[in-house]
Every structure is written in structure tokens, then in C-alpha cells.
Amino acid sequence: MGHAHESNTKRIWIVLAILTIVTAGEVALGIVRPGGLVFNNFLGTSLLNWIFIILTLVKAYYIAWSFMHLEGEKTWFRRSIVWTAVFLICYLVTLVLIEGGYLYDTLSPLVKW
Amino acid sequence: MGANIAVNSDKKEAWGGGGAKPFGASYGKMMMWFFILSDALTFSGFLAAYGLTRFKFIDSWPIADEVFTHFPGLHGVHAPMYYVALMTFILIVSSVTMVLAVDAGHKMQQKKVAWYMFATIIFGIIFVGSQAWEWKNFISGSYGAVKTTDNHILQFVKDGHQIALADFVHNERKDDRVQHQRENGLWFEKEASISQYSVAQVQEAFKNDPSLLIRTEQLNPETKQKIVLSREESLAQLAKAKMVVEGANLHVNEYGNPIFADFFFFITGFHGFHVFSGIVINIIIFFNVVLGTYERRGHYEMVEKVGLYWHFVDLVWVFVFTFFYLV
Numbered sequence: 001m002g003h004a005h006e007s008n009t010k011r012i013w014i015v016l017a018i019l020t021i022v023t024a025g026e027v028a029l030g031i032v033r034p035g036g037l038v039f040n041n042f043l044g045t046s047l048l049n050w051i052f053i054i055l056t057l058v059k060a061y062y063i064a065w066s067f068m069h070l071e072g073e074k075t076w077f078r079r080s081i082v083w084t085a086v087f088l089i090c091y092l093v094t095l096v097l098i099e100g101g102y103l104y105d106t107l108s109p110l111v112k113w
Numbered sequence: 114m115g116a117n118i119a120v121n122s123d124k125k126e127a128w129g130g131g132g133a134k135p136f137g138a139s140y141g142k143m144m145m146w147f148f149i150l151s152d153a154l155t156f157s158g159f160l161a162a163y164g165l166t167r168f169k170f171i172d173s174w175p176i177a178d179e180v181f182t183h184f185p186g187l188h189g190v191h192a193p194m195y196y197v198a199l200m201t202f203i204l205i206v207s208s209v210t211m212v213l214a215v216d217a218g219h220k221m222q223q224k225k226v227a228w229y230m231f232a233t234i235i236f237g238i239i240f241v242g243s244q245a246w247e248w249k250n251f252i253s254g255s256y257g258a259v260k261t262t263d264n265h266i267l268q269f270v271k272d273g274h275q276i277a278l279a280d281f282v283h284n285e286r287k288d289d290r291v292q293h294q295r296e297n298g299l300w301f302e303k304e305a306s307i308s309q310y311s312v313a314q315v316q317e318a319f320k321n322d323p324s325l326l327i328r329t330e331q332l333n334p335e336t337k338q339k340i341v342l343s344r345e346e347s348l349a350q351l352a353k354a355k356m357v358v359e360g361a362n363l364h365v366n367e368y369g370n371p372i373f374a375d376f377f378f379f380i381t382g383f384h385g386f387h388v389f390s391g392i393v394i395n396i397i398i399f400f401n402v403v404l405g406t407y408e409r410r411g412h413y414e415m416v417e418k419v420g421l422y423w424h425f426v427d428l429v430w431v432f433v434f435t436f437f438y439l440v
Contacts, residue, residue, distance in 0.1 A: 009216060016209045020202060027198040030178070030439045038337060049440045056435040060428055067212045067424045077136030077143070081150050089157045096161040100168025108172060112263050113331060 015066045022055050044097075145418045149425045152387075156429050159383065160436055163376045173265075173330040175369035176339070177438050179275070183250045197438050200243045201430065204388075207236030208427040215420045218413025223402060226416060230399040233423065237392040244385045251377065254360030257308075258367040259315055261353040266369050268328040269319070270341050278357070281325060282310050282318040308357035319351055327351060330369045377437065384433055387426045394419050 029037075029048060037048035065071045070078050136143065167174050177194075184192040214229035257278035258268045269276050288311050291297070293304045319325050327347035331340045342350060358367045366374035398419045407413045 009213065012209060012212050012216070016205065019205050023198060023201050023205070026435070026439060027194055030194055039335075045440075052435050052439045056431055059431045063208065063424055063428045063431065067208050067427075068421055069215075073138060074136045077138055077146075080136075081146055085150055085153050085157075088154055089161075092157060093161050093164065096165045097168055100165035101171075103165070103169040104171050107169065113265065113329070 011066065015062050018062055019059055022059055026052060026055050139414060141414065141418055142421070145421050149421060152425065153429070156380075156383070156432070159376075159380050160432060163380065163436065166372055166376065170370055170372075172332055172334075173370065174332070175330075175366075175373045176332075179339075180251070180368045180373075181247065181438060182255065183247075185246065194438055196243070196247070197434060200240055200247075201434050203236050203243070204240050204427050204430050207233050207240065208424050210236065211420045211423045215413070215417050218407070218416045221408070221413070223405065223408050226407075226413060227399065227402045230395060230402055230416070234392055234395050234399060237388055237395065237423075241385060241388050241392065244381060244388075247381070248378075251374070252360050252362065254358075254367045256367065257310075257357065257359045259312065259351065259354040260356045260358050260365060261350065262355050263353065266330050266358065266367060267350055267354065268339075268367070270326045270328045271322075271324055273341075275328065276325070278310055278315065278359070281322055282315055284314060284318050284321070286311050286314050288313065308359050310357050312354045312357055315357055316351055316354060320348070380433060380437065384426070384429055387429065391419075391423050391426050394422065 029051065033048065037051065038046050040047055042050060064082075070082070134140075138146075179193070181197060182191050182193050184190065184196045210229045210232040214226050214233065217225035217229060255277065256268060256275050258266045260266055269278070269281065271281070290307060290311060292307050293299075293302065295301075295303050323344065325347070326344060327342045327350050328339050329342060329350070332338065333340050356365070358365045360367055361371075361374040361377075363371070363375055363378065365371055368374070398415055401407060401415065402413075407415060
């Protein structure tokens with residue numbers, strides 16, 4: 001509490017529409033898997049996977065900002081949550097994925113097929 | 114020394130954090146946010162571990178589109194991802210009803226809050242039920258496969274499509290093997306259910322039908338599809354079979370690497386447990402709303418706090434959906 005809570009039912013429905021459209025788009029892309037997006041490599045994975053990741057972050061933004069009402073919180077409260085999570089997750093994921101690539105390089109020649 | 118006194122005995126609002134409101138947020142809401150932050154890091158730990166393992170087995174990871182292909186009522190129809198997409202939509206809708214409940218709470222509309230909470234609970238139950246159904250399909254499997262002495266999974270292909278064991282193994286099982294149970298064998302020993310077909314039976318049926326081929330776990334980097342062997346290679350690989358695998362559990366997985374199944378059970382299970390606990394908390398708050406507790410308290414902040422948790426569960430699912438089913 002402590003900040004204005006105007007009723008924003010209309011915005012809730014708009015956000016639902018955005019989330020639904022984005023999800024439907026993701027599923028359509030996931031089923032079609034257009035060759036032009038699948039058969040290439042950009043920063044370690046295909047363009048299609050980057051599209052999925054970006055659309056996921058878009059959905060996460062709308063859920064956190066609108067549904068969880070982060071947009072209405074004090075700036076530094078929001079930052080104490082978002083920046084902490086974004087920094088730690090990026091750090092962890094970077095290290096762990098590099099390690100995963102290393103494990104593949106080291107161990108896959110030893111696998112008998 | 115006010116900061117050291119945990120319970121303020123002369124005020125009713127114990128653990129309220131005193132009069133100070135850092136960031137202008139109430140104590141309860143702030144702590145819910147910090148709990149969510151820590152829980153988010155737990156989930157990212159799991160998903161990052163999934164990423165590491167996937168990178169470790171990047172040349173042979175199962176293709177999710179070929180694993181999750183069921184849709185209720187459409188038996189035998191190849192429907193990749195439609196059901197998970199529906200589940201995702203159900204969870205998003207439950208998030209919307211939750212946010213509408215919070216919104217009605219700000220306007221002190223007790224009845225509306227109760228109805229929206231009720232809808233949220235129903236959608237939550239539908240979601241958990243759907244997840245249970247996904248688990249059931251994954252555990253019982255769809256095609257069946259064999260595992261070789263090299264610990265790789267071999268699947269069967271006919272005319273370019275994967276074929277189920279039941280569709281080509283028609284010969285008789287000759288080893289007379291039945292599940293060992295306490296009542297039909299040694300009373301102090303029992304075993305888990307055994308596969309429907311024996312290895313020798315599958316090998317014989319495979320030899321009898323020259324149109325059958327073997328599909329390995331390995332991915333062809335050019336087509337990003339599983340490699341299908343020639344007939345000669347298929348026979349050579351199948352000779353190494355040591356067990357018939359039907360479905361998936363923590364030890365074997367007919368879709369490929371068992372660690373894929375382990376992560377599936379662990380991550381969706383952990384998320385499903387969050388949904389379940391969210392439903393329980395929602396039910397408690399729902400009864401408080403109906404009983405008028407928050408009407409008497411003068412505000413519906415509890416609905417807002419449980420709402421944060423519920424949205425977080427939705428938020429996590431968005432990521433699980435992407436990294437398990439799409440990427």
C-alpha cells in the first residue's frame with residue numbers, strides 16, 4: 001500500500017491479450033520451426049531460440065510489472081528485487097553454461113556410440 | 114533499542130516492522146517480495162543445471178516436440194505442445210483472476226474478491242491436474258524403446274515415422290518371464306513391473322520386418338533431427354540391446370537420456386508443488402475473505418500478498434515452458 005491504486009481493470013485485460021498473443025506466437029513458431037530461423041547460429045544457439053528467450057522475457061516483464069504491480073512500487077524497492085535477480089541469474093547462467101560446453105568438449109569424445 | 118524488540122506487546126500489530134516503512138512498502142509485502150527473489154534464484158539454479166546438462170549432451174538431447182505429443186481426447190494424434198500451451202494459458206488466466214481479486218480488494222468489494230479468488234483456485238486445480246496428466250503420459254510412455262549395453266536408447270522407425278513396440282512385436286514371448294511377486298515366488302522378494310516384451314522378442318520381430326529401422330539418440334547437426342541408421346547398422350546396434358524400456362522414470366527413459374526425465378520430474382515437480390501450495394494458501398485466504406476477516410481489518414493486503422506468490426508461480430512457469438518445451 002502507500003501508493004495510489006487506481007482501478008485498472010482495462011489494463012489487466014490488455015495485458016492478458018498481450019500474454020496470450022505472445023504465447024500463441026511462441027507455440028506457432030515452436031510447431032512450424034521455420035528453417036530460416038532454426039538452421040543458423042547466433043551467439044551459441046539458433047535465432048529461433050533467441051526469439052523464444054526474448055518473448056519469454058517480454059512475458060516476464062508484463063507479469064512482474066503489471067500483475068505483480070512492480071511498476072507501482074518505489075523505484076529503489078523495484079531495483080532491489082529486479083537488479084539482484086538479473087545480476088545473479090546472468091552470472092550463474094553464464095558460468096554454468098560455459099562449464100556445460102567444456103564438459104561436452106571433454107567428455108563427448110569418450111562416449112561410445 | 115526499538116529495533117531489537119521483536120514483538121510489540123502494547124500494539125496489536127505484532128511483527129509489523131514498527132511505524133517505519135522502508136520503500137513505502139508494508140513489512141509483509143516487502144518480505145513476500147524478498148522470499149520471491151530467493152525462490153526465483155532457486156528455480157534459476159535448477160534451470161541453469163538443466164542448461165549445463167543439456168550443453169553437456171548437446172549432440173543427443175531429446176527433442177521436446179517428440180516427447181510431449183499428447184492431447185486429451187485425441188488418442189494417437191501427434192499434437193506437440195498444444196496441451197502445454199493450453200496449460201500455460203490456463204495459468205495466465207488464473208493470474209488474471211487473481212489480479213482482479215486484488216483490484217476488487219482495493220475497492221473493498223468483498224463478494225467480488227471471493228468470486229475471483231474462487232476462480233483462481235479452480236484454474237489452479239485444473240493446471241495441477243493437467244500437469245499430473247502430463248506426468249502420467251511421460252511415465253507410461255508412447256512408443257517403447259530398447260537400451261543397449263552402451264547405455265543408449267534405440268527407437269524404432271517405419272516409413273520415416275517412429276513406431277511403437279506394440280505395432281510390430283507380434284511374435285510370442287518365449288522366456289516365460291512374469292513379474293516376480295511375493296505371492297507367486299519367494300515371499301521375501303519382489304520386483305518392479307517388468308516390460309511387456311523381452312529383448313529377444315523385439316530383436317526377432319525386428320529381423321522379420323525388413324522395413325524397420327533404428328533411430329539413435331544422436332542428433333544430426335545439419336538437420337537437427339535424430340539420426341536414423343541403415344538396416345545393417347540397425348541390426349548391429351539392436352544386437353547390443355540389454356533391456357526393453359517402456360516409458361520414463363528416474364533410471365531409464367524411452368525418449369533418450371535418463372537425466373532428461375530426472376530434470377523433467379524435478380523441475381516440473383518443484384513447480385507443481387509451488388502451484389499446489391499456492392492453491393492451499395489461496396483456499397485459506399478465500400475463507401478469510403468469505404468470513405469477512407479483511408472487511409473487519411479494513412484492507413485486503415493479504416489478498417495482495419498471496420497474489421504476489423501466485424503470479425510468481427505463473428512467472429516461473431513461463432520460463433519452464435520456454436526452456437523445457439520450446440528451446
